[in-house]
Amino acid sequence: MLLRHLRYLLAVADHGGFTRAAEALHVSQPTLSQQIRQLEDSLGVNLFDRTSRTVKPTDAGLAYIESARRVLIELEAGKRAVHDVKDLSRGRLRLAMTPTFIAYLVGPLVRDFSARYPNIHLELFELSMDDIEAGLADDSLDVAIAFTAVTHAELEIIPAFTETLALMVGREHPLYGHGAPLSSEDVAQLEFALLTPDFFTRTSINDYFRRERITPRVPIEVNSVNTLLEVLRHTSMATILPEPIATQERALHRLRVHGQAPSRGAALLRRQNNYHSAASLAFVDLVLGSADGVSVVD
Numbered sequence: 001m002l003l004r005h006l007r008y009l010l011a012v013a014d015h016g017g018f019t020r021a022a023e024a025l026h027v028s029q030p031t032l033s034q035q036i037r038q039l040e041d042s043l044g045v046n047l048f049d050r051t052s053r054t055v056k057p058t059d060a061g062l063a064y065i066e067s068a069r070r071v072l073i074e075l076e077a078g079k080r081a082v083h084d085v086k087d088l089s090r091g092r093l094r095l096a097m098t099p100t101f102i103a104y105l106v107g108p109l110v111r112d113f114s115a116r117y118p119n120i121h122l123e124l125f126e127l128s129m130d131d132i133e134a135g136l137a138d139d140s141l142d143v144a145i146a147f148t149a150v151t152h153a154e155l156e157i158i159p160a161f162t163e164t165l166a167l168m169v170g171r172e173h174p175l176y177g178h179g180a181p182l183s184s185e186d187v188a189q190l191e192f193a194l195l196t197p198d199f200f201t202r203t204s205i206n207d208y209f210r211r212e213r214i215t216p217r218v219p220i221e222v223n224s225v226n227t228l229l230e231v232l233r234h235t236s237m238a239t240i241l242p243e244p245i246a247t248q249e250r251a252l253h254r255l256r257v258h259g260q261a262p263s264r265g266a267a268l269l270r271r272q273n274n275y276h277s278a279a280s281l282a283f284v285d286l287v288l289g290s291a292d293g294v295s296v297v298d
Contacts, residue, residue, distance in 0.1 A: 003075070005039040006068045008032055012048065013065050017055045073139045077275040086278050088117045093279040096125040096132050096144040099225045100201050101266070104244040105145060113286055120279045129200050136271050142280040145287070147200055148265035158268040160287055165204060165262040166243040167255040170232035181256040184212045193220035193228060193237040200264075205240045208262035 011021040012032070022029040040047050047061035057065055085091055093113075097106060106124065114122070127135065127144075133152040135141035150157055167187065169175050194216075195202045209216050220237060222228040229250060232239055238255070240262070246254040268284050270276060 003072075005035055006072060008035045009039060009047065009065060009068055010072070012036060012055065013057055013061075069138075076139055088120060088278055088282060090119050090121075091117075091277060091279040092121045092123065093277070093283055094123045094125070094140070094142045095283065096127045096135060096141050096146075098129060098132065098146050098200065099126055100195075100199075100242050100245075101145050102126045103225045103229075104242060109287070113283060116286070117279065117282060120282075128198070132269065136269055139271065139274065142270065142277060143283055144269045145266065146269050148267045149200070150267075150269060154272050156270050156272045158270070158284065158288070159265060160268050161266050162263050163266045164243045165201070165208070165240050165264075166246055167238060167240055167257055168232070168246040168252045169238045169255060170235070170253075171251050172234060173232075173236045173238065173253075175238075175255060176253045178253070178255060181258050183258050184214055187212070187257060188214045188216065190217070190238040191236070192216050192218045193222060193231045193235065193239050194218050195225070195228060195241075196221045196223045198223070201241070204262045204264050208240070212259060 008021070008025065008027075011025050012018055015021040015024060018029050018032055018036075022032045025032065036047065043060075043064070045060040045064075046058050047064060049056050049058050049061075110122065110124070113120070125135070125141065129146055129149075132141065132144045132146050133150060133155060136144060137152050137154055145160070148157055148159060167182070194205060197203075197206075208214075220231060220235075222231060225241070228239060228241070229245075229252075231237060233251060243254065243261075246252040268287060270280065270284075
């Protein structure tokens, strides 16, 4: 059995048939079918049900496909280990962050990491929590900065810092520059532009509103942090975002509130029991070595 057989097997499974898999692999369909048949003959089972219009894995096929995925992931990790350079004179780091961390962490972290390790090639991805977990699990990412609420059992969670959310407004808002703390009743009178409910940040915001017994007025919902910041620049809306986002450069003013501000744990995530490159270990050390985890932020 060759690795080619495993790759062909996964291509047929992922594309749902031989025609599209052959196109993706740049091989002829008869060649692909022959390779899969050779694999089935060596195992003594049918891996695909070919009796219907769509090609579906058999029960035996599903079990073998899952094992084949794990094998290829481990082999890819082994290949990276062979080529890894411990002195960080070269290498690659595939890093992901959720959108709210991108808004204030990515610049300072890239600045500091690139200054220390200028020969490391960085690949940066802005992804949702679900996509980050999937990317780490299938070894298409090395490390991520996200939240501690992880559902995938194969991921390692390294607590990094606590992120505090804050109420903030732009210059067009009448409370811009306001210094006195706002009561829950005051907050309830504001109009909000918030991230959409599919953001993990919105879950923390909603928890805060429930805890303070606030029924917010939310006439605008946005599925992009950058778009939300533009809305604040040009309207008299308020929002709730990570505290470091409210800077003079962005013309945002953080409003103080009575009571406890919403917060959540931030963590470095990586795949458990996996080879971790020298570049990824250096990045983890950079984040954890910063005072309070976020002193790299200007």
